[in-house]
Structure formats: structure tokens, C-alpha cells
Amino acid sequence: xxxxxxxxxxxxxxxxxxxxxxxxxxxxxxxxxxxxxxxxxxxxxxxxxxxxxxxxxxxxxxxxxxxxxxxxxxxxxxxxxxxxxxxxxxxxxxxxxxxxxxxxxxxxxxxxxxxxxxxxxxxxxxxxxxxxxxxxxxxxxxxxxxxxxxxxxxxxxxxxxxxxxxxxxxxxxxxxxxxxxxxxxxxxxxxxxxxxxxxxxxxxxxxxxxxxxxxxxxxxxxxxxxxxxxxxxxxxxxxxxxxxxxxxxxxxxxxxxxxxxxxxxxxxxxxxxxxxxxxxxxxxxxxxxxxxxxxxxxxxxxxxxxxxxxxxxxxxxxxxxxxxxxxxxxxxxxxxxxxxxxxxxxxxx
Amino acid sequence: xxxxxxxxxxxxxxxxxxxxxxxxxxxxxxxxxxxxxxxxxxxxxxxxxxxxxxxxxxxxxxxxxxxxxxxxxxxxxxxxxxxxxxxxxxxxxxxxxxxxxxxxxxxxxxxxxxxxxxxxxxxxxxxxxxxxxxxxxxxxxxxxxxxxxxxxxxxxxxxxxxxxxxxxxxxxxxxxxxxxxxxxxxxxxxxxxxxxxxxxxxxxxxxxxxxxxxxxxxxxxxxxxxxxxxxxxxxxxxxxxxxxxxxxxxxxxxxxxxxxxxxxxxxxxxxxxxxxxxxxxxxxxxxxxxxxxxxxxxxxxxxxxxxxxxxxxxxxxxxxxxxxxxxxxxxxxxxxxxxxxxxxxxxxxxxxxxxxxxxxxxxxxxxxxxxxxxxxxxxxxxxxxxxxxxxxxxxxxxxxxxxxxxxxxxxxxxxxxxxxxxxxxxxxxxxxxxxxxxx
Numbered sequence: 001x002x003x004x005x006x007x008x009x010x011x012x013x014x015x016x017x018x019x020x021x022x023x024x025x026x027x028x029x030x031x032x033x034x035x036x037x038x039x040x041x042x043x044x045x046x047x048x049x050x051x052x053x054x055x056x057x058x059x060x061x062x063x064x065x066x067x068x069x070x071x072x073x074x075x076x077x078x079x080x081x082x083x084x085x086x087x088x089x090x091x092x093x094x095x096x097x098x099x100x101x102x103x104x105x106x107x108x109x110x111x112x113x114x115x116x117x118x119x120x121x122x123x124x125x126x127x128x129x130x131x132x133x134x135x136x137x138x139x140x141x142x143x144x145x146x147x148x149x150x151x152x153x154x155x156x157x158x159x160x161x162x163x164x165x166x167x168x169x170x171x172x173x174x175x176x177x178x179x180x181x182x183x184x185x186x187x188x189x190x191x192x193x194x195x196x197x198x199x200x201x202x203x204x205x206x207x208x209x210x211x212x213x214x215x216x217x218x219x220x221x222x223x224x225x226x227x228x229x230x231x232x233x234x235x236x237x238x239x240x241x242x243x244x245x246x247x248x249x250x251x252x253x254x255x256x257x258x259x260x261x262x263x264x265x266x267x268x269x270x271x272x273x274x275x276x277x278x279x280x281x282x283x284x285x286x287x288x289x290x291x292x293x294x295x296x297x298x299x300x301x302x303x304x305x306x307x308x309x310x311x312x313x314x315x316x317x318x319x320x321x322x323x324x325x326x327x328x329x330x331x332x333x334x335x336x337x338x339x340x341x342x343x344x345x346x347x348x349x
Numbered sequence: 350x351x352x353x354x355x356x357x358x359x360x361x362x363x364x365x366x367x368x369x370x371x372x373x374x375x376x377x378x379x380x381x382x383x384x385x386x387x388x389x390x391x392x393x394x395x396x397x398x399x400x401x402x403x404x405x406x407x408x409x410x411x412x413x414x415x416x417x418x419x420x421x422x423x424x425x426x427x428x429x430x431x432x433x434x435x436x437x438x439x440x441x442x443x444x445x446x447x448x449x450x451x452x453x454x455x456x457x458x459x460x461x462x463x464x465x466x467x468x469x470x471x472x473x474x475x476x477x478x479x480x481x482x483x484x485x486x487x488x489x490x491x492x493x494x495x496x497x498x499x500x501x502x503x504x505x506x507x508x509x510x511x512x513x514x515x516x517x518x519x520x521x522x523x524x525x526x527x528x529x530x531x532x533x534x535x536x537x538x539x540x541x542x543x544x545x546x547x548x549x550x551x552x553x554x555x556x557x558x559x560x561x562x563x564x565x566x567x568x569x570x571x572x573x574x575x576x577x578x579x580x581x582x583x584x585x586x587x588x589x590x591x592x593x594x595x596x597x598x599x600x601x602x603x604x605x606x607x608x609x610x611x612x613x614x615x616x617x618x619x620x621x622x623x624x625x626x627x628x629x630x631x632x633x634x635x636x637x638x639x640x641x642x643x644x645x646x647x648x649x650x651x652x653x654x655x656x657x658x659x660x661x662x663x664x665x666x667x668x669x670x671x672x673x674x675x676x677x678x679x680x681x682x683x684x685x686x687x688x689x690x691x692x693x694x695x696x697x698x699x700x701x702x703x704x705x706x707x708x709x710x711x712x713x714x715x716x717x718x719x720x721x722x723x724x725x726x727x728x729x730x731x732x733x734x735x736x737x738x739x740x741x742x743x744x745x746x747x748x749x750x751x752x753x754x755x756x757x758x759x760x761x762x763x764x765x766x767x768x769x770x771x772x773x774x775x776x777x778x779x780x781x782x783x784x785x786x787x788x
Contacts, residue, residue: 134717338771
């Protein structure tokens with residue numbers, strides 16, 4: 001199978017972290033869980049394990065390693081969990097891939113179908129768009145944020161639906177984050193351009209204008225990095241406040257997410273996420289001076305280290321609790337937040 | 350049931366009568382025009398008519414090919430649903446019939462494929478038949494039982510785990526009958542079995558649905574004593590048979606007070622009739638209600654108020670019990686106009702709101718656009734024709750229904766038991782198949 005890293009990593013030992021990062025970089029359409037699954041598939045290709053427990057053990061170790069080396073492993077762990085559960089469930093289930101059957105058969109299935117998984121993941125976006133286009137009504141104004149690819153595809157699908165530039169009937173308010181990523185423009189500009197090209201009137205506002213703009217919006221649609229067990233979402237910083245404002249103003253707040261983003265954590269609040277982000281960072285004058293000194297000392301390698309180890313300001317996430325969410329639009333239909341736990345229970349128990 | 354067929358006004362009774370003699374296409378057209386002219390109104394009458402029509406459609410289709418049956422039902426179903434899109438029970442019944450056919454087809458297919466799998470994964474046929482008498486005997490108990498015995502696809506092993514669809518083996522997916530009926534690979538598989546008469550099984554299933562429609566109010570009423578306690582003040586709205594039966598059941602054992610809000614101008618006469626026990630003559634809901642004693646006969650104090658007075662009285666009310674027109678997948682409901690005001694007033698006073706509804710009213714449709722769910726009725730009820738010159742100068746509207754969002758409801762009581770609004774999605778997925786949501 002064609003994989004971007006298979007050629008180079010044949011010689012040296014397989015590095016799952018590098019593979020994962022390469023995968024994410026090579027395909028901007030790839031989500032974190034899918035990249036994680038792909039990385040694990042590639043890992044299996046490179047390791048000649050032949051027994052079930054050996055394979056599971058290897059997976060577990062690499063997953064733990066991968067999670068440790070990535071600043072925000074929430075999205076990724078959805079993928080690795082799904083992969084592991086699939087393997088175990090398939091092995092337990094009666095059938096040709098079951099315990100009576102051949103372990104090599106399931107291995108071969110996973111190894112040979114890596115591309116298929118990616119394709120399905122992308123197809124599930126179209127599926128969501130098909131489910132979700134009913135939410136974008138004629139004459140409505142949609143407020144959205146972030147760089148979610150699912151939201152982008154949903155809105156574009158809705159724009160196509162309405163039959164080209166002449167008959168477009170909905171407007172978009174796009175909340176652009178002030179934090180810039182690698183490039184100069186804020187996340188989501190690409191979607192804004194694509195929508196404008198289709199003739200959809202798009203207005204971009206800063207995060208500080210959300211409350212001001214909410215009165216003009218009919219519905220809010222956001223993407224998610226991970227959907228947690230209680231039906232809440234982990235998403236780009238700023239989503240929580242949009243959710244609160246939408247609730248306060250009585251606007252429906254919809255989340256679009258693929259079902260492979262469901263992740264088995266149960267956060268009780270903002271500070272309960274299993275990741276460390278230094279958003280609130282108390283400092284005195286002294287601390288600031290100290291930091292400046294340190295910064296000078298390591299200025300040579302600072303850019304590298306910072307990118308990997310600490311989540312920079314563009315990557316921070318917050319948690320939107322389920323009571324703010326009207327519905328989740330997923331590839332398995334329109335779900336209420338409480339339906340998420342059931343989907344998760346189905347794969348875990 | 351009135352026996353002289355000549356004097357029969359068009360309605361449920363005349364439709365059911367004609368169903369036996371008319372050819373099937375005439376019957377479909379009949380129901381369509383009845384629905385369009387609103388000569389069949391109440392949710393249950395519509396559901397019953399649809400179920401009987403579906404039964405005739407299937408018995409008139411002489412084929413053992415599941416795909417042909419599905420196509421036929423879809424065709425008839427689409428037409429009837431299009432006749433009155435806001436009458437969502439029609440679609441619900443059509444979807445359940447489609448689900449029945451698919452189940453039978455699947456059961457068959459599994460039986461054909463491998464014996465070992467059929468034993469563990471699908472419901473064997475014989476126990477199902479045995480279940481039925483016990484169901485009729487004790488429907489208090491059968492809530493969970495019933496849904497699992499009738500809908501084999503609720504069992505976990507039978508449904509593919511949707512989250513795994515990403516990773517699953519490509520072959521099983523193509524053979525899944527979830528793909529549209531016309532898809533050729535599944536078509537071959539579905540049609541291939543001849544060892545069992547699918548039609549007979551489906552007809553049995555439809556008869557069960559019809560039975561359910563007949564029993565649903567009694568089943569719901571069985572939960573009454575758990576929710577209505579002595580000396581409580583209960584507020585209800587409009588004349589719903591389900592609510593009346595519910596209250597009557599509790600009244601047999603307990604003494605409480607009922608505040609009955611009438612809903613002028615669409616339902617006040619029916620409400621008065623319910624309270625006084627004089628059932629209106631025209632009713633197409635034949636049968637029992639006419640013989641039913643009113644609450645006052647059982648010594649219950651009933652206070653009739655206009656629905657404009659609801660807010661003032663709400664502080665003294667212990668519980669609000671509402672009937673509904675249909676329930677939507679997100680837990681919201683479409684009910685008689687004025688319901689939302691009552692639910693909102695109850696919310697302000699922290700009074701629990703209980704909605705009683707048969708499962709057949711539960712629709713898998715997600716309300717994308719709330720306004721489109723509201724039906725508008727006869728304007729002359731608001732302003733009579735004697736005020737005709739006024740009509741030129743003002744715009745008169747008479748909405749029949751309200752949309753009540755899920756957060757205003759505390760509990761749903763269906764014939765399967767009590768459910769939180771957020772749990773309704775589960776009952777929806779138990780009763781309808783995903784591929785039938787868009788018929």
C-alpha cells in the first residue's frame with residue numbers, strides 16, 4: 001500500500017510519532033483519529049507479530065507512546081481506542097474473522113485496507129453533510145467558528161444544494177480566532193473563501209463580537225475535535241462561550257462530528273481535560289523577568305521545542321458541556337447528546 | 350359502530366368499511382382524500398386507517414419478494430404521507446411496516462446463510478409466536494419485553510455497531526439490506542428465500558400494530574397510579590382520550606382535583622363534552638369513549654378554566670399532564686395550540702410536566718423547521734362569517750398546534766413506560782430503521 005513514510009522507515013526502526021505527524025501534514029483533509037488509525041496500521045505492517053496478544057501488546061505500547069508525545073491526544077485517542085476495540089471485538093465475535101478463524105485474516109484485512117478507512121472517513125463527511133443540510137434553511141443565517149472540515153463540507157454542500165450563485169439563500173457569520181497558526185491567516189479563511197466563491201455572503205467577525213452578532217444568527221453550527229462520553233464536545237478554544245451565548249439567546253447549537261471522534265473520557269468541567277494547557281498563567285513581574293532571561297538562553301532551539309512540547313496558543317481547546325448542545329449531527333444520524341454514551345458503550349462493553 | 354352504511358359520513362368508519370370491498374388503489378385514493386379534507390383527524394384515527402390500508406396493500410400484493418413488498422409499501426406510503434405531511438403518525442406507521450418487512454427478510458436471509466449464526470444472533474421464530482398471548486395478558490409488564498420481541502433488530506448483535514463501520518470488512522456492508530431496495534446485490538439476497546411466507550409474517554406484524562393502537566391508552570393508563578397521588582391538583586389541557594383514561598384510572602383509587610383548561614376556539618366544545626361526559630355525536634373514534642364515565646361521576650372535582658388563566662393557577666398545581674399530537678425525535682412535541690404556554694408557565698413555577706403519548710406518535714423526523722410543523726385551521730372559528738366585513742381589514746389566523754421544545758417537558762409516559770425526553774432517541778431507534786427515516 002502506498003504510504004508516505006513506508007519507504008524511509010524501512011531502514012530505521014518504525015517511529016509512530018513521526019508517522020502520525022507526517023500523515024497529518026501530508027493530507028490536510030485527514031482528521032486526528034484517522035491519522036492515528038493509519039499510523040497504527042502502518043505500525044502493524046512494519047512489525048511481524050503473529051499472535052494476538054503480541055499484537056495487542058504492541059498496539060498498547062505504541063499508543064501510550066504516541067499519546068505522550070502529542071500535546072493534545074484527545075482526538076487521537078478516539079482513533080486508537082476505536083482501532084483497539086475493533087480488533088478485540090472482531091476477534092471475539094463468531095464468524096470468519098473470529099477466534100475460530102484466522103488471526104492473519106483480520107490482520108490482512110486491516111493492513112490491506114488502510115486507504116479504504118481514509119476514504120470512508122472522508123465519505124462520512126459527505127454523509128454528515130447530507131444529514132445536516134436540512135438544518136441550513138432558506139433565509140437563515142449560520143454562525144460558525146474554527147477550521148472544522150466537516151462544517152466546511154456541510155456548508156458547501158448546502159450552498160451547492162441551493163443551485164449555484166443565483167439562488168443562494170443563506171448567510172454565514174464566521175467567527176475567526178485571533179490566534180494565528182503557522183500561516184499568517186487565521187484558521188477558517190479557506191472555508192470563507194470557498195463559500196464566498198459559491199456566492200454565499202460571508203461575514204467574518206472576531207471572537208469578541210460573538211455576543212453582538214448572535215442576535216443576527218438563526219443557528220450555530222460548530223465542529224469538534226472530540227465528542228466525549230456525556231455528549232459534550234472538546235473543541236477549539238472559544239466554542240464554549242459561543243455555546244453559552246447561543247443558549248442564553250435561545251439559538252439552536254448544533255455540533256457536526258464524525259462518529260470516529262467519539263472518545264471515552266468524561267470531563268466534568270473545563271479544567272478536567274486530560275491535557276495540560278497553559279491558558280491561564282499567573283505571573284508577577286519577577287516571573288516575567290525570569291522567563292525573559294530563560295528565553296534568551298535557549299533561543300537557539302526554542303522554536304522546535306516549543307512546537308512539540310507545549311500547546312501553542314492556536315491549539316488550545318475548551319469543553320462545551322452537553323446541556324448547551326441541541327443535537328449532534330453525525331454519520332450515524334442526528335443524535336441527542338445522551339446518545340453518544342450509548343454508541344461508546346456499544347464498542348466498549 | 351353505526352350499522353347503516355348509507356348514513357355514514359366519510360371518516361374512519363366508512364373508510365374501514367370500504368377497505369374490504371374496494372380495490373386497493375381506490376382505497377389509497379380514498380384515504381388520501383380523507384386526509385386532505387381532514388375528515389380523518391385524530392392521530393389515532395389516522396394511524397389506524399394507515400395500518401389497515403397497509404395491511405390491505407400487503408395482502409393485495411401477491412409476491413414473496415421482500416423488495417417488491419417494500420417498493421409497494423413505499424409507493425403507497427409516500428402518497429398517503431404527502432397527502433397530509435403534518436400528520437406524522439401516518440409516516441410512523443408506514444415506517445414501522447417497512448421495518449417489519451425488512452426484519453422478516455433479514456431473518457430469512459440469516460437462516461439461509463449459516464445455522465450457527467442464526468441460533469445466536471437472530472430471534473428464532475417459534476418463541477416469538479409464544480410471546481404474543483402473554484403480551485396480551487400482562488401489558489403492564491411487557492414494556493421492554495415487547496419491544497425486544499417485536500423488533501429483533503434492537504438486539505445489539507443484530508445491528509452492526511455503527512462506530513465500527515469505518516473499519517469493518519467491506520463485504521458485509523454491501524450485502525446489508527440497508528442499501529436502497531433497488532440495489533442489485535441486496536436484491537438478489539433478499540428475494541432469494543422461498544422457505545417462508547414473508548407476507549404472512551408481515552401481516553401478523555401489522556395486526557400487532559393494530560392491536561397496539563387499540564390498547565395503547567389502557568397501557569398508558571396502567572402507569573397512572575405511579576404518577577397521580579391523593580389530593581394532588583392536576584392540570585390538563587384539551588380533550589385527549591389518552592389523558593382522560595389516565596386520569597380515570599387514577600380516579601378509581603384516589604381522590605384528586607383536576608383543573609381542565611379549555612382551548613378556544615378549536616377544542617373547547619370537545620373539552621366541555623369530555624368533562625360533562627356527553628360525547629359528541631359526530632365522532633369517528635367509534636367505540637368506548639362514548640360509554641366512558643366522566644371524571645365527575647367518580648367524585649373528582651373538575652375545574653374548567655379558559656387557557657388564558659393557566660398562569661394564575663399554576664402556582665397551585667402539582668402536576669401538568671398533557672396529551673399530544675405527535676412527538677419528535679429530539680424530545681420536542683407538537684400538541685394543541687396553547688400547550689406551549691402551559692408548559693412554559695409550568696417551567697416558571699417548577700411544576701413537573703408529564704406528557705402521555707402512545708409510541709405510535711413518536712416520529713423519527715427531526716424538526717429542522719418548527720414553523721412547518723404547525724397546521725393552521727379554520728379561520729371562521731376565530732371570526733365568524735357574520736363579521737365578514739372585518740375579514741377584509743385584518744389578517745386572521747387559527748393555528749391548531751404548538752411546538753413545545755424538549756426542555757419544557759420533564760417526563761414522557763408511553764405504553765412502554767416513563768422516559769426522559771433525552772431518552773426518546775432510543776425508542777425511536779428501537780422502532781424505526783434508519784433506512785426508512787426518509788421513506
